Amino acid sequence: MLNKLALIAGAAFVATTIGAATAQADPSMTFGVTVWTAATPNAQIGDANQQALPTNTIIGSNNLMATATYTGMPNWFDGTQSSNTFAGFTNNGAGFSDITYFNGGSGNSVLSTSGFGSVALFELTFTTNHAFSGTVTHDDGFSLYNAANTMTLVNSSYPTTATPTNFSVTPGTYNIWYLEANGAPAALQFSNVNVPEPGSFALLGTGLVGLGLLLRRRKRA
Incomplete structure (x- = not known):
């Protein structure tokens, strides 16, 4: 009877530990943010200056609008076609x-205009010590690269309607590229971010070993 109770307790411990190992949490991330803006008259959707890529041709000191540090997971949205400003998009900073700010930029700087007449390109650089995954809804383009911008992990770089895109990263440093084009709405919103709880995998291993020993003892009896 005691062995049976121990077996049940061990199974409950493992189940609890598995639940902890897959717990969801929003990590406290810190991003280095760089923003470029530029007029792009007569542009078309497939042009190089309309892509959320490190090869976008508006990148350069003359088009640099702002640099900043951002803490948290971006949940930025602006549905106001008439304004579409940096402050409006980023929840007033x-x-x-x-x-x-550079080149006369400010919170009132317009990110983009309809007809692909002007665009804003964001680079968000971050380092994570944990593997995590999630979904980013973006309007317009979004891509995810390694630190050196030599490996594409996610490429949804063309301007789009609001599109949910899944991502997954291991520990390391990464660059997110986001492009706002063709006027509002603008969206860069992370959701369902899943981060393993620290130490839970070690507890899971301990629980499985303990359950194995209990099963072995019960079999001998």
């Missing part, structure tokens, strides 16, 4: 620090 909530979560930002160390913002520096």
Whole structure:
């Protein structure tokens, strides 16, 4: 009877540990943010200056609008076609620090205009010590690269309607590229971010070993 009770307790422990190992949490991420804006008259959707890529041709000191640090997971949205400003898109700069503006930029800088007449390109650089995955809904283009911008992990770089895109990363440093084109709505929103709880996998291993020993003892009896 005691062995049976121990077996049940061991199974319950493992089940609880598995639940902890797959717990969801929003990581406290810190991003280095760089923003470029430029007029792109007569542009078409497939042009190089309309792509969320590190090869976008608007990248350069003359088009640099802002640099900043952002803490949290981006949940940025602006549905106002008439304004579509940096402040409106980023929740009035909530979560930002160390913002520096260039070339006359400000929170009132317009990100894009209809007809692909102007665009804004965001680069968000981050380092993570944990593997995690999730979904990003973006309007317009989104891509995910390694730190050196030599390996594409996710490529949804063309301007789109609001599109949910899944991503997954291992520990390391990465660059997110986001492009806002053709006027609002603008969206860069992370959801379903899944991060293993620290130490839970070690507990899972301990629980499985303990359950194995109990099963072995019961078999001998």
